[in-house]
Amino acid sequence: MSGQRKGSNVDRKLSTTYLADCLWKGKGSNRENQNVVEESLDLYQGWIADHLCKRGLEEEDFVLKGRLGYVEGRLDDQFVFEFGLWRLIDTELAQSEIEALLTKRHEAHKIFRKGIERMLRGRLPLPASPKGGTPKRWDKVQIEEAHASYQTWVQQIEALGCRVMDAEEWLGWFYVANPARTMEETMWYWGSDSVDGEVPCPPWLSDRQYWETFMQLNSPExxxxxxxxxxxxxxxxxxxxxFEIPSSNPRPRGYVMADEVTGFDVIDGRLDLDPQFKGDDFGAWLSERQACRAQAEQEANVPIDKVSRRKSGGVRL
Structure with a gap:
């Protein structure tokens, strides 16, 4: 059983309360008697009332209760999707295996955060030696060595089951995602219904490669x-x-995304995904991005409210 992690208090209480409420309500609109629901889920009598009072669950216990509710039909695909539980609710996974997956998440975050911090200080994301030491300065090595260090940093994170993504790329997918499908499945099915064999460009394709053409990989922008x-x-x-689906019902006031999400700017309470740079080369691209963003903000709830707690990760919240 893992201990409580620093910075988890707010989301721990809010998420547990939301889980208990969803288990009680189920997929229908009418709530059943709490005792009846608890008995059907093999929970102790009074469990729902306890956790509606914000009694937080350990992170692996949250998964186990979520899996139980999903298997019993009281939680739907959207719940699993919005809490990022798809890989974790596998009924073949023992509690120790769930703990191991969560540990990998946290280890990947450490590598990600340290790499970002180092690059923002002008150094490579990884030490030159596996034994550690101070990473080399980015401007003191050949570009091939810098790119190799960057790629190894990404691969270490991917080896732990996670990935490094562009914020706008991820949001592009999130806005069109089907809760019943993973990102890979969405990619696979995208454009399958197109006519005349013309497959439209997925809206989540990253501009990161475009950026890398004009600046170094360690550019703060x-x-x-x-x-x-x-x-x-x-x-x-x-x-x-x-991470509430934008097209879903309005979320309760104060219920928001989690603390460690990085990579977004919020200006006057609005999400800003456009890069901040100068130069005529990007004028047309910026205009298009700004128009698309304005339309998206009119049609969807921006899934980021927690904008005042940028603590780590090397990027702005």
Whole structure:
């Protein structure tokens, strides 16, 4: 059983309360008697009342209760999707295996955070030696060595089941995602219904490669766009945090995404995914991005409210 992690208090209480409420309500609109629901889920009498009072669950216990509710039909695909539980609710996984997956998430975040911090200080994301030491300065090595260090940093994170993504790339997928499908499945099915064999460009294709053509991989403008995405397609959070689908019903006031999400700017309470740079070369691209963003903000709830707690990760919240 893992201990409580630093920075998890707020999301731990909010998420546990939301889970208990969803288990009580189920997929229908009418709530059943709490005792009846608890008996059907083999929970102790009074469990729902206890956890509606914000009694937080350990992170692996949250998964186990979520899996139980999903298997019993009281939680739907959207709940699993929004909390990033797809890989974790596998009924074949023992509690120790769930703990191991969560540990990998946290280890990937450490590598991600340290790499970002080092690059923002002008150094390579990884030490030259596996034994540690101070990473070399980016401007003191050949570009091939810098790129190799960057790629190894990404691969170490991927080996733990997570990935480094551009914030706008991830949001592009999130806005069109089907809760019943993973990101890979969405990619596979995208454009399958197109006519005349003309497949439209997926809206989540990253502009990161475009950026890298004009600046170094350690540019703050580029690094500020990067986020860590878990094996279940949601940005990393110190505790299970809900990333509400924009098209869903309005969320309760104060219920927001988790603390460790990085890579977004919020200006006057609005999400800003556009890069901050100068130059005529990017004028047309910026205009298009700004128009698309304005339209998206009119049609969807921006899934980021927790904008005042940028603590780590090397990027702005």
């Amino acid at each position: 580029l690094l500020d766009r990067l986020i860590l995405v878990t094996e279940s397609d949601m940005p990393y959070s110190v505790y299970h945090g809900r």
